[in-house]
Amino acid sequence: MVKVDGSGGQSSLIQVRDLDKTYRRGGEEIDVLQGLNLDVEAGEFVAFMGPSGSGKSTLLNLLGGLDVPTRGHITVAGDEITHMSGGRLTQWRARHVGFIFQMYNLIPVLTAFQNVELPLLLTKLSKAERRAHVEMALGVVGLSDRMHHFPRQLSGGQEQRVTIARAIVSDPTFLLCDEPTGDLDRKSADDVMTIIEELVGRHHKTVLMVTHDPVVAARASSILHLDKGVLVEGKHASQLTGTGGIA
């Protein structure tokens, strides 16, 4: 069960302790995250909600090793990542993190297959092994028949599914989703969320997701609310659907 009071044990997959993130803008210091604690168990699906500027994306970037905190520690699967060098952090990301972005961020000149293959090019897998992994990942997201299409030949929902395939192809420790449905219509958003739920339910993936959409957040097993840099436990998914969302 996800915890935000720092009481989680060593068994947590993700452990965040006393995390601060301060930005300096025009000589002024802005505290984005303040003394944040978080414990996430393996296989959990956590949604982060909060108003714009509350620090949701900053937290996701810190958890994904894309940014470094001002203070505090982040430990993932026993690896303390806050003091890793840039090079080690890059290697760590390749091994442990799958990113799903709001704008898909596919490489337009590569086919769906080639986009999904990108993380595997960094491994020692043979061409045949890479092919098998890519075909499997595209199969999971239901795009086996679109693998040789370029992003411009796919719909927004299909593009996001390719992004998901790219995120899972190297079997990372956890997935970070930044507004994965923010640019999709309701139907496509629903399809994408179904896939993410399957990744958690069937494939036991750990997923951390930032979203503004309470309907999307309701699909997560836990919802955390960020406001003014402080993390608080939100209402459970089952409570959200009836209340019309988190204020």
Place this chain on the structure above:
Amino acid sequence: MKFARIIFANLSRKKVRLLLTIGSFAVALFLFAFLYVVNDAFQRGADVAGADRLVIINRTSIINPIPLSYRDKILRIPGVKVITHNNWFGAIYKDEKNFFPQFVIDPENQRQVFPELLVPDDQWNAFVKDRQGAIVGARTAERFGWKIGDRVPLMSTIWGGGNWEFNVYGIYHGKRPQDDDTQFWLQWDYFQEHVPERIKGQVGWYVLRLDSPDDAVRVSKAIDAEFANSPFETKTETESAFAANWVKQFGNIKFLIITIGTVVFLTLLLVTGNTMAISVRERTPELAVFKAIGYSDRAVLFFVLAESLIIALIGGTIGLLLSMVAVPALAKGLNGLLPPLVLSPSTLVLGLLLAMLVGLISGMLPGLTAMHMRVVNALRRV
């Protein structure tokens, strides 16, 4: 290589821009090769000159003659091995446009002084037996379709005018590609028979070979001292110095060519640097994705540099291939107005290395920018 597909896919995303950039390289490298061979042709006189050869001209100017009687006096100076003399003939074959250099030679010593210009013995022996004999450089013979046994009329414009007729007995070839094989040689005796009385017994210049190149300075000074304060003072210098001074008459060709070449390459650098910078800036979020999913900073730098190097290599190769076609055609068209234009393999290699250097530099700045960009900031640009 498993990353080749990514690099080539990125290269082909803006095809017009790619073609224009490759075209810039091609034009620049074509110009480089062209300028290089022209400069080389002008400078080569000094390079191909025999280290053991001295040229003696009239101190006032090369157009002023020197007496033939100097020959024996020069030969007596210790260190002089063999000496020959030449005059510029400067006649016209049918039309003024048909220029080729013609020299009056001393058949007795010509081959000893210029051993690199090869004439078969049987041809040479036939030539010396006939005062109206002529030896023609292979390129000039080919140009006018002359062959051994042909009779060639030349209209003299300097030596009393009139038609001079020659019998072609031999074709000479240069030992090396850069040797001049456009000359036409006629005999001193025939020349002497036909020139006006006031010109008889005067040579245009002497060329001598030394026992040792180490004697060059001493012998030069001795010759000039021998004829100091005479009506025909001499100026003696090594053949390479003579060739270099000859080129200087045209102006500072080397400086001019280096300046043009530098401007061309700096312009190319700015054009390609700007193109690569735009290309990388457009792809900043994509490069950020590469870094986010585990590609190292060096890998991103590698992608950018590989792209600019491939553009440079393709463009450079096209330019140099074009020059391989154009330079021989130009050389043929010049018909001996310039020394032979030779596009050597070393020039092609140098051109390719220069293209790659420009490619490397132009890709370096945007590559380093991409390498050092922060993923978080770059992803926000989407």
